[in-house]
Amino acid sequence: MLTTQLFELIENSRPLDNPKVVRLAIEGILDYIASSLLARSQDSAQALMRWIQDEGGHPAALLIGHSPLVTARQAALFNGYQAHLLDYDDVHEQVRGHPSAVILSALLSQIPLTQPDLPELTGKRFLAxxxxxxxVMARLGEAIGDGHYRKGWHNTATLGGGCGDRGDRLFSPSTFPGPGDGDCRNPVGRLAFTFWF
Incomplete structure (x- = not known):
């Protein structure tokens, strides 16, 4: 019942009606891009890029700051990793985490760059x-409270994948789990830390 209510609220929402919310969202997108570009030459980002190139696949999605198109899954993984790599990305109080790294990475991976027959994507639809x-991620973060975090879980991973991957009514449904789904906040080593996204 609660899930049905949540999806009805999403379906009937009008997120672009509030100018302050739109301004904050644009700032969040700019922060995501800036954090990503700042990290693009880091050794671990370059190593992940080489792994993606070796893996190959059907090129259909973009990478922030890099020219090759990659698969949607690879784009979601790489863009989220790169956005959070230096830990400069946004933090949201209710989320208790970094929402843009997961949400924008999932949304960007679903832009139909190679499928012109899909519905037209507009900036307003993407922003909404x-x-x-x-x-959705903030409301879920408020609902679970800080006990989730105190038990060792990080909301960026446990809430973010679902919100970026399934909280969107404007793109075609994604078939992959959100990057970092179900991760904890105590990974081993700096490189693992980045996979919180």
């Missing part, structure tokens, strides 16, 4: 999807 994802 991002705002909805943030709102």
């Amino acid at each position: 999807a991002y705002i909805i994802g943030i709102e």
Whole structure:
């Protein structure tokens, strides 16, 4: 019943009606891009890029700051990793985590770059999807409280995958789990830390 109510609220939401929310969302997107570009030359980002190139696949999605197209899954993984790599990305109080790294990475991976027959993507539709994802993640973060975090879980991973991956009514449904789904906040080593996204 609660799930049905949540999806009805999402379906009937009008996220672009509030100018302050739109301004904050644009700032979040700019922060995501800036954090990503700052990390693009880091050794671990380059290592992940080489792994993706070796893996290959059907090129259909973009990478922030890099020219090759990659698979949607690879784009979600890489863009989220890169956005959170230096830990400069946004933090949201209700989320108790970094929402843009997961939400924007999932949304960007679903832009139909190689499928012109899909519905037209507009900036407004993308922005609305991002705002909805943030709102859902924030409400879920408030609902579970800080006990989740105190037990060792990180909301960026446990809430973010679902909000970026499934909290969007504007793109075609994604078939992959969110990057970092179900991760904890106590990974071993700096490189593992980045996979919180």
